[in-house]
Amino acid sequence: MNFKNLFLILGLLLAMSCKTQKDVSKIEGKNININDSLQSITSIENFIKPYRENINRDLDSILAYSVDTYSKSDGHLNTAIGNLMADVIYEEADPVFFKRTGAHIDFVLMNHGGIRSIISKGPISKRTAFELMPFENSIVVSKLPGANVKELLDYLAKAKRAHPISKLKIVLDKDGYLAESSVNQVPIDFNKTYYVATNDYLINGGDGMDFFKGSEAVYVLDYKIRNALIDYFMKTDTINPVADDRFIQLTD
Amino acid sequence: MKRREFIQQTTAATALVGLGGFGLQSFSSSPKKITILHTNDVHSHIDPFGPQDGRNPNQGGVARRASLIEGIRAENPNTLLLDAGDIFQGTPYFNYYGGELEFKLMSMLKYDAATIGNHDFDNGLEGLYAQLPHAKFDFVSANYDFSNTIMDTHTKPYKIFIKNGIKIGVFGLGIQLAGLVDKNMYKETVYLNPVEIAQDMSRILKENEKCDLIICLSHLGYNYRNNSEKPSDLSLAAATKDIDLIIGGHTHTFLKKPTVVKNSIDKNVLVNQVGCFGINLGKIDFYFDSAKNKSSEGVSILV
Numbered sequence: 299m300n301f302k303n304l305f306l307i308l309g310l311l312l313a314m315s316c317k318t319q320k321d322v323s324k325i326e327g328k329n330i331n332i333n334d335s336l337q338s339i340t341s342i343e344n345f346i347k348p349y350r351e352n353i354n355r356d357l358d359s360i361l362a363y364s365v366d367t368y369s370k371s372d373g374h375l376n377t378a379i380g381n382l383m384a385d386v387i388y389e390e391a392d393p394v395f396f397k398r399t400g401a402h403i404d405f406v407l408m409n410h411g412g413i414r415s416i417i418s419k420g421p422i423s424k425r426t427a428f429e430l431m432p433f434e435n436s437i438v439v440s441k442l443p444g445a446n447v448k449e450l451l452d453y454l455a456k457a458k459r460a461h462p463i464s465k466l467k468i469v470l471d472k473d474g475y476l477a478e479s480s481v482n483q484v485p486i487d488f489n490k491t492y493y494v495a496t497n498d499y500l501i502n503g504g505d506g507m508d509f510f511k512g513s514e515a516v517y518v519l520d521y522k523i524r525n526a527l528i529d530y531f532m533k534t535d536t537i538n539p540v541a542d543d544r545f546i547q548l549t550d
Numbered sequence: 551m552k553r554r555e556f557i558q559q560t561t562a563a564t565a566l567v568g569l570g571g572f573g574l575q576s577f578s579s580s581p582k583k584i585t586i587l588h589t590n591d592v593h594s595h596i597d598p599f600g601p602q603d604g605r606n607p608n609q610g611g612v613a614r615r616a617s618l619i620e621g622i623r624a625e626n627p628n629t630l631l632l633d634a635g636d637i638f639q640g641t642p643y644f645n646y647y648g649g650e651l652e653f654k655l656m657s658m659l660k661y662d663a664a665t666i667g668n669h670d671f672d673n674g675l676e677g678l679y680a681q682l683p684h685a686k687f688d689f690v691s692a693n694y695d696f697s698n699t700i701m702d703t704h705t706k707p708y709k710i711f712i713k714n715g716i717k718i719g720v721f722g723l724g725i726q727l728a729g730l731v732d733k734n735m736y737k738e739t740v741y742l743n744p745v746e747i748a749q750d751m752s753r754i755l756k757e758n759e760k761c762d763l764i765i766c767l768s769h770l771g772y773n774y775r776n777n778s779e780k781p782s783d784l785s786l787a788a789a790t791k792d793i794d795l796i797i798g799g800h801t802h803t804f805l806k807k808p809t810v811v812k813n814s815i816d817k818n819v820l821v822n823q824v825g826c827f828g829i830n831l832g833k834i835d836f837y838f839d840s841a842k843n844k845s846s847e848g849v850s851i852l853v
Binding site: 320321322323324325326327328329330331332333334336337338339340341342343345346349350352353356357428434498518 | 581582596597598608609610611612613614615616617618620639642643645646647651654655658659672716732734762763794805806807808820822824828829830831832833834835836837838839849850851852853
């Protein structure tokens with residue numbers, strides 16, 4: 299055995315000793331804030347830039363104009379912004395639903411909490427739609443028996459919130475009980491079934507809307523709410539929504 | 551097999567260099583340091599929050615995170631960079647590019663591994679699969695069985711890294727998908743009990759793979775105070791052994807410092823989570839001594 303071999307064996311012995319499990323003697327842990335005290339790496343910044351510019355160009359291209367600023371806290375039982383959202387869902391989703399099933403949507407019910415921002419006076423862009431609806435929720439249609447429609451109306455009467463509705467009219471008496479309800483001026487018949495457009499969050503019982511569990515069928519339109527808004531803004535010049543009499547409470 | 555041979559040879563060569571350069575003493579006396587860096591729930595937050603942001607003004611940003619990581623790696627090249635899931639969803643970068651930019655940037659930052667969060671299913675299994683070519687890092691997930699899906703063979707239950715002769719096993723855990731993610735999105739993905747899987751994983755990594763350090767990348771959530779049945783990082787830590795560090799996500803919990811939890815055999819486990827949106831970076835340094843040096847004083851934890 300020459301010197302070189304001895305050296306190799308010594309090395310291998312050391313390597314083997316390294317392969318036995320080792321123990322931790324000390325641990326130090328901390329969470330470091332990332333803020334403007336850190337320099338950005340230019341190559342990373344430059345890599346992101348074209349993506350950012352492309353998105354901003356698209357998001358900020360003007361699609362329509364809003365005559366005023368609208369907020370979901372503007373009204374009690376119905377608001378201009380909520381009415382706009384629900385009407386847009388009806389207008390954009392009904393042709394899709396009709397094409398697929400040959401039936402029309404009877405009315406729309408969304409949730410007040412689903413309006414995630416205001417619409418500001420002035421230009422409307424895709425960014426507006428992303429702010430209003432940052433989530434990926436999409437439109438579904440429930441085939442809902444009259445009994446469950448009754449529960450839906452009771453839910454709205456009890457909640458007394460401006461959950462956005464379209465094509466549905468609800469009047470509460472001065473004590474807050476359901477006085478009248480109609481779809482397209484026809485009183486609701488609790489022996490009939492109705493096609494109710496909503497979103498995939500509510501259909502699964504979101505916001506306590508358990509009445510959707512009674513759905514006889516659920517039609518998934520594969521149509522995102524945000525995309526319905528964008529499609530509407532693209533073909534509309536000016537939006538001027540109003541709070542109206544679709545959901546009111548009588549005062550005497 | 552080839553790879554294993556290569557690793558052994560490399561170790562031998564390193565040992566020889568050490569012998570030549572510093573002599574026999576230095577090998578046993580100087581502790582080895584492994585740095586673990588981690589993020590979770592970055593949710594497509596590539597740009598920093600603007601100065602006007604109501605909550606997190608001037609915080610976050612991938613290009614800044616990159617420089618922080620670069621500095622830490624320069625200080626200690628024996629560093630792993632990990633992510634605990636929910637890489638996707640939260641800014642238009644995801645809506646426009648489907649996660650392409652997120653994966654490309656994580657690859658540029660040299661992430662070593664990530665696990666899969668519930669929002670990583672937001673464009674369906676197909677949407678995740680389509681972005682995989684942009685990820686130059688591995689996905690570890692031990693309790694999602696993807697056998698009957700397009701993701702089959704594209705994740706590993708665990709991955710082993712060797713840094714400066716220290717063997718590090720990293721395994722991944724995901725949250726229950728039913729009720730959280732639309733079935734159309736996760737399809738035939740089967741969710742397996744994370745606690746049982748973690749027990750299996752830690753045994754495999756400790757006993758079979760002889761790892762020196764075992765890390766769990768978890769998207770289970772930090773703690774569910776009102777639902778103790780629901781698996782969380784804290785309950786997982788207490789119900790398992792041989793895990794050194796649980797890196798968590800999902801609950802967007804901003805821990806000021808890592809939590810120390812006693813495991814099933816009364817040994818310490820570190821649980822850490824850095825909130826969300828790339829606002830913070832977790833940094834855990836493990837120092838390894840030869841067994842002789844260690845036994846008298848035990849492990850000191852400075853958090």
